[in-house]
Amino acid sequence: MIRVVGIDPGIKGAFCVLEIPRSLSLSLGERHPQAVKLITVQDFPLYKEVKSKIKNTTRNRIDLKALALQLEINMAGAKICLIEDVGKMPTGSDPLAAFAFGYSTGAVSALVSSYGFPLEKIRPDVWKAYFGLTSDKNKSISLAKKLVPASAEFLTLTKHDGRAEAVLLAYFAATHIRFK
Secondary structure, eight states: OEEEEEEEOSTTOEEEEEEEOTTOOOBTTBOOGGGOEEEEEEEOOEEEEEEETTTTEEEEEEOHHHHHHHHHHHSTTEEEEEEEOOOOOOTTSOHHHHHHHHHHHHHHHHHHHHTTOOEEEEOHHHHHHHHTOOSOHHHHHHHHHHHSGGGGGGOOSGGGHHHHHHHHHHHHHHHHOOOO
8 A cells, every 4th residue: 555645735734644555546537436545634733822912812823743743643654745835825915824824834844854754746736727626615625525535524614625635635646646
């Protein structure tokens, strides 16, 4: 069996670990959902950070220590980790939100690399085009459920699009990357 990982980065990110038989060559035209084993799909663990003591506000941050433990447990033996290579946020977006997104994406990439897992990046326009997807979250969820039926129980809400994209990234890794 080959273990592959997909990561949808960002503060609302998630990761998915799939196992496929070594001999199986998957493609969209030739689906073998019974041969794809879902190991896990999880949101990034978060904690609340005080944003302003005066206004008594908080913001979510990725709990990197908890994420490191989750990845170490679930990625053991992984042949590849495919992470979405996100670009800049549209101009006009909140600069603090853009910074937080960039920080969390970089931190997760560094975390994966620090464990020595093979890491590859892929632009969203490349893998989404392959699957025929747009920015429609429901289409990503629907396709993830179809390709990896065991993921359906984890993809019950529209806000689970990060999980769905992690599943699709792992599936893309399984279908496109050659393993030694």
